[in-house]
Amino acid sequence: MKDIIEKIKDMAKKEINEASNIKVLEELRVKYLGKKGEITQKLKELSAVSAEFKPILGKLLNDVKRDIEELLAFQMETVRNLAMKEELEREKIDITIPGKRHVVGARHPLNIITNEIVRVFSSMGFSVVAGPEIEWEKYNFDMLNMPKNHPARDESDTFFISDELALRTQTSSVQARYMETHKPPIRIVSPGRVYRIDEIDATHSPMFHQIEGLIVEQGINMGHLKHTLDAFAKAFYGNETKTRFRPHHFQFTEPSAEMDMSCFNCGGAGCRVCKNEGWIELLGCGMVHPKVLDMCGINANEYTGFAFGMGLDRAAMQKFAINNLKLFFENDVRFLKQF
Amino acid sequence: MLLSWDWLRDFVDIKCNDIKGFCEAMTMSGSKVESFEVLGQEIQNVVVGKIIKIKKHPDAEKLVICTVDIGAEEPLQIVTGATNVFESAVVPVACHNARLPGGVKIKKTKLRGVQSDGMLCSLKELGLQLCDFPYAQEDGILILKEDVHVGEDILTALKLKDIVIDFEITSNRPDCLSVLGLAREAAATYNIAIKEPMFNVKQFEDVKGKLDIKEVSEVLCKRYMLHEISDVQVSYSPLWLRARLKAVGIRPVNNIVDITNYVMIELGQPMHAFDADKVEGAICVRRAH
Ligand SMILES: [Zn+2]
Numbered sequence: 001m002k003d004i005i006e007k008i009k010d011m012a013k014k015e016i017n018e019a020s021n022i023k024v025l026e027e028l029r030v031k032y033l034g035k036k037g038e039i040t041q042k043l044k045e046l047s048a049v050s051a052e053f054k055p056i057l058g059k060l061l062n063d064v065k066r067d068i069e070e071l072l073a074f075q076m077e078t079v080r081n082l083a084m085k086e087e088l089e090r091e092k093i094d095i096t097i098p099g100k101r102h103v104v105g106a107r108h109p110l111n112i113i114t115n116e117i118v119r120v121f122s123s124m125g126f127s128v129v130a131g132p133e134i135e136w137e138k139y140n141f142d143m144l145n146m147p148k149n150h151p152a153r154d155e156s157d158t159f160f161i162s163d164e165l166a167l168r169t170q171t172s173s174v175q176a177r178y179m180e181t182h183k184p185p186i187r188i189v190s191p192g193r194v195y196r197i198d199e200i201d202a203t204h205s206p207m208f209h210q211i212e213g214l215i216v217e218q219g220i221n222m223g224h225l226k227h228t229l230d231a232f233a234k235a236f237y238g239n240e241t242k243t244r245f246r247p248h249h250f251q252f253t254e255p256s257a258e259m260d261m262s263c264f265n266c267g268g269a270g271c272r273v274c275k276n277e278g279w280i281e282l283l284g285c286g287m288v289h290p291k292v293l294d295m296c297g298i299n300a301n302e303y304t305g306f307a308f309g310m311g312l313d314r315a316a317m318q319k320f321a322i323n324n325l326k327l328f329f330e331n332d333v334r335f336l337k338q339f
Numbered sequence: 340m341l342l343s344w345d346w347l348r349d350f351v352d353i354k355c356n357d358i359k360g361f362c363e364a365m366t367m368s369g370s371k372v373e374s375f376e377v378l379g380q381e382i383q384n385v386v387v388g389k390i391i392k393i394k395k396h397p398d399a400e401k402l403v404i405c406t407v408d409i410g411a412e413e414p415l416q417i418v419t420g421a422t423n424v425f426e427s428a429v430v431p432v433a434c435h436n437a438r439l440p441g442g443v444k445i446k447k448t449k450l451r452g453v454q455s456d457g458m459l460c461s462l463k464e465l466g467l468q469l470c471d472f473p474y475a476q477e478d479g480i481l482i483l484k485e486d487v488h489v490g491e492d493i494l495t496a497l498k499l500k501d502i503v504i505d506f507e508i509t510s511n512r513p514d515c516l517s518v519l520g521l522a523r524e525a526a527a528t529y530n531i532a533i534k535e536p537m538f539n540v541k542q543f544e545d546v547k548g549k550l551d552i553k554e555v556s557e558v559l560c561k562r563y564m565l566h567e568i569s570d571v572q573v574s575y576s577p578l579w580l581r582a583r584l585k586a587v588g589i590r591p592v593n594n595i596v597d598i599t600n601y602v603m604i605e606l607g608q609p610m611h612a613f614d615a616d617k618v619e620g621a622i623c624v625r626r627a628h
Contacts (some may be wrong), residue, residue: 099573152510247369251511258371 001042001049007196008038011062016071022199027078032068039065071170109339110209111314111330114191117211120235121189125254126213129188133195137164143176143295144252152251157196159206167195172252172309179216179296185302186216191312202324207254211314216288216298216305222255225285233261233282242268242277248299253286253307264318269333271319280318283310341587342503342521344586348561350522352533352592358502361525368528369586370508370515378586379500381440381581385460385493387483388415388432392425397539399451405459409488418586423479430480440466466471471582473575499580517607536606551621562625569614571595 012032019025030038043061046054107115118128131139146153159167174190191211198204215224230243242262249255261282263274272277285308290300313325320339322328327335342436344358353361388407405424407415409432417432423429432459437445437605444460458464459480460526464473467481475481488497494500499571506521512518519536526533546567555563575581576597584591589600613622 244367246366246371248371249511 001045001053002060005042005057005060007031008256009067010044012038012064012068013071013337014084016068018077019326020079020254021112022076022079025072025079025183025280029072032279033065033072039291050181052155067123078099092185094184096169097272106337108328108336109320109322110312112339113312113319114209114211115311117232117236117310118189118191120232121213123235124231126187126189126215129178130192131171131173131177133193134161134165135173137166138170138172139176140166140170143180143294144172145289145291146251150251154196157198158188159195159197161180162203168192169196170194170309171210172307174212175214175252176292176296177297178214179293184216184218185307186214189213202326203314205313205325205329207329208325211310211312213308214288214305215244215307216303218303220287220304222287222306225287225308228306229259229283229285229308233259237261240267245285248284250284251288252289252292254289256284256286259283259308261284282315284311340506340508340516340521342506343583344504344516344585345498345500345586346583347522350519350536351524351525351529351530351531352534353531354474358388358504362504364407365504365506365521365525368524369625370512370521370524370528373505373507377502379494381442381466382438382494382499383537384435384437384445385431385433385439385465387487387489387491387493387496388429388430388459389489390426390428393424393426394449396453400452402450402453402454407457410488415456417457417459418450418453419459419480421459421461421480423476423482424459428480429483429487429489431465431483431497431524433458433460433464436470439464442565460493465497465499466520470592471585473591473593501503501582501586503586512525514607517603518605520607524589525585537622543618548616550615553621553623555624556626565622 012028015028015031016025019028029037031037036039039061041227043058043065044079046061049057052299084219122128139149140158141153143149153170158169171190171192171194174188174192178188178190179186184250190213193207194210195207213227217310226243226245233241233243238333240262241264244260245257246260249259250257258281260279262268262272263278263280265271265273266278268278270278274280285306288305290305293300308323313328316322316328317325343548347353358375358377362375366372386409388409390405391408392406394404396404396418401420402418403420403424405417405419407417407430409415415432415434430622433445435447437457439445439460443464447457448455461473461479462469462477462481463566465481469475469477469504470480474484483496485496506515508515512520515524522533541617543566546565549567550565552563552565571594573593576584576591576594581591582598584597584604586599587604589604595612599612603609
């Protein structure tokens with residue numbers, strides 16, 4: 001029996017020393033010291049041994065057990081250290097390598113302008129709605145009081161996709177869409193891209209941006225229109241801004257007007273920005289045409305409203321003193337990072 | 340829509356010396372003024388002169404010395420290289436310190452040793468084109484056939500002085516696409532009377548048999564009228580008419596074309612002149628496609 005115990009001890013020593021990971025070591029612990037482990041078995045067999053040899057074998061077994069335990073613990077520690085060392089080696093950081101710079105983007109000037117305008121109108125209780133850029137003819141023209149063959153339709157400027165579909169020529173198309181599906185009170189603004197056939201130059205582009213506004217409620221009149229838009233101009237361009245309303249014409253409003261504001265650059269004295277007029281054309285507006293309300297299913301006898309539309313590109317050009325519209329769409333980082 | 344201030348004043352007596360104020364008032368009453376241009380500003384100190392005497396330049400074969408009466412006490416002595424000048428010719432004279440289009444300044448000078456008090460002007464030097472003075476010789480001095488007075492400022496004599504105002508007319512106001520239409524707007528803006536044109540229409544001879552109309556689409560054209568004008572001599576139009584057309588951006592062609600354009604601009608009534616000798620069959624009004 002002593003020989004067998006010595007063999008087990010040698011075998012265990014060998015296996016443990018060769019073990020290279022924790023899992024194997026754990027298995028070896030079970031193999032030798034577990035409930036059914038080889039050493040445990042031998043300890044159980046001691047009861048059958050004669051009293052003469054019992055203490056000697058018992059001591060030997062306990063010594064071997066302790067040796068294996070110690071060896072396991074030692075090997076476990078070694079393996080752990082090795083694994084940690086390897087891991088540290090793998091994750092080694094060279095703190096002398098220069099850091100990678102993360103370039104922070106900036107808002108596009110058109111988005112800055114749009115957000116600022118939307119914020120002003122939001123504070124007056126307008127909500128923002130969006131409409132599709134590919135639009136049915138009926139929303140872009142018919143329901144805005146521009147029936148087929150009407151000269152105001154400007155079909156020669158329109159990008160048609162099919163007989164009935166076109167790229168919208170104005171954000172006003174959102175008006176018709178919204179009124180058709182919502183009941184008054186309505187108070188919305190809708191910024192977005194619009195398209196018209198045009199040559200590209202410093203002030204023109206076949207794709208440009210507008211923001212549309214619409215209020216439909218009981219008892220809305222021209223006074224509300226003037227106050228709202230005057231308040232907007234003051235909020236957006238500064239409290240000293242003055243406005244004036246000139247009679248104009250749009251198919252979907254009656255009466256219609258254009259609103260000028262006193263030049264933000266010279267205050268009205270005349271300069272290059274305002275072409276010496278002292279005034280800058282800001283937006284078109286008017287009382288929603290009763291026909292438009294009717295076509296959208298809103299009782300024109302009960303409700304009135306006003307609408308306005310403003311070009312965003314020119315406003316942004318003026319605000320940031322940009323002299324070429326193309327810069328907005330070329331997306332040259334050297335330009336964009338200035339904002 | 341370009342409007343001539345001079346023309347407008349045929350219909351409204353606006354006592355307004357402030358053109359900016361006028362533009363502002365019209366804009367705020369609904370006829371938006373895009374811009375205005377004061378014509379003739381580039382020309383200064385150019386007058387009508389009459390060549391009294393021409394003699395050869397003593398030292399230059401291609402130059403002549405003209406004695407020019409400009410209505411002053413003393414006539415001017417002007418050296419020119421032009422070949423179309425003659426004694427008694429009435430010409431534009433740029434005097435000492437005159438200004439011409441393109442920033443040109445004229446000063447007294449000596450040409451080959453002979454004193455020259457100014458310059459006789461060609462069409463081009465006055466910023467004019469052959470269509471403005473169809474009888475002129477393009478590369479020579481402008482020899483005037485108009486009824487002008489010696490010593491008169493060339494701007495008044497040739498009706499080069501005017502103000503042209505550019506209106507943005509919205510699609511709901513086609514009635515404003517004429518001088519008369521804008522005159523109505525101006526009269527309303529200033530609350531003054533308008534002098535409506537008087538039409539003194541006599542009974543005309545029926546053109547049936549000579550020219551016939553057929554197939555006038557009533558949807559496209561509510562009324563189509565023909566009138567025959569005979570014994571016409573095609574020539575250039577009088578100065579006042581050419582000047583007004585020119586001011587509003589229409590190139591004068593001849594008296595027939597010009598008068599149809601003139602009436603259209605004045606009243607907003609489109610019209611066209613046909614050469615009756617060249618019309619075959621009846622006239623037909625329909626879509627072109
Ligand atoms: Zn200014």
